[in-house]
Amino acid sequence: MVEKKTTTRKPRATKATVKTAGTAKPAAEAPLPKPVKEKKEKETVPAVRYIYAVGRRKTATAKVKLFPGEGNVTVNNKLVKDYFAWPPWLKNAVQPLSVVGAEKNFDVTAKVLGGGTHSQAQALAHGIARALVIKDDSYRKVLKPFGFLTRDSRKKERKKPGLKKARRAPQWSKR
Numbered sequence: 001m002v003e004k005k006t007t008t009r010k011p012r013a014t015k016a017t018v019k020t021a022g023t024a025k026p027a028a029e030a031p032l033p034k035p036v037k038e039k040k041e042k043e044t045v046p047a048v049r050y051i052y053a054v055g056r057r058k059t060a061t062a063k064v065k066l067f068p069g070e071g072n073v074t075v076n077n078k079l080v081k082d083y084f085a086w087p088p089w090l091k092n093a094v095q096p097l098s099v100v101g102a103e104k105n106f107d108v109t110a111k112v113l114g115g116g117t118h119s120q121a122q123a124l125a126h127g128i129a130r131a132l133v134i135k136d137d138s139y140r141k142v143l144k145p146f147g148f149l150t151r152d153s154r155k156k157e158r159k160k161p162g163l164k165k166a167r168r169a170p171q172w173s174k175r
Helices: 086-098 115-137 138-146
Strands: 018-019 022-024 051-057 060-068 074-076 107-114
Touching: 051 115, 060 115, 074 086, 074 138, 086 107, 086 115, 086 138, 107 115
Parallel strands: 074 107
Antiparallel strands: 018 022, 051 060, 060 107
């Protein structure tokens, strides 16, 4: 058997040290006080410029910004009347504002992506309703019964293997 030699080393003699929280400092040096920072005057933060909300329907998404204003509504940098040319889509898109009675109090800017035009109109209505509730919580009682705050989660069912569509089977042939 081989015996292991164990040696204990003595620490080298150095200046006296003071250990504080895992750091070693020479005892002769006293900790310096931190310099006092001059406080800057707080700049006045402007009031919230707009309220942001997202509305969704099927695969359509509407990113809505609600500004205080005169009632201008733009969708994808077009007037809402030009974007939703069919009157039922136009009515559906801005209906939360008319239900609350704030058509002339707010400007709406929206970026709408995906889906069809009808889904985009419903997504825009959902986004406007959410933004209105963020602005004033009392609008919730008015908008909730109309269903504007409920996200319509119905989506297209996926296609299954062996079928032509989600449920449509190929035509049966006797021979």
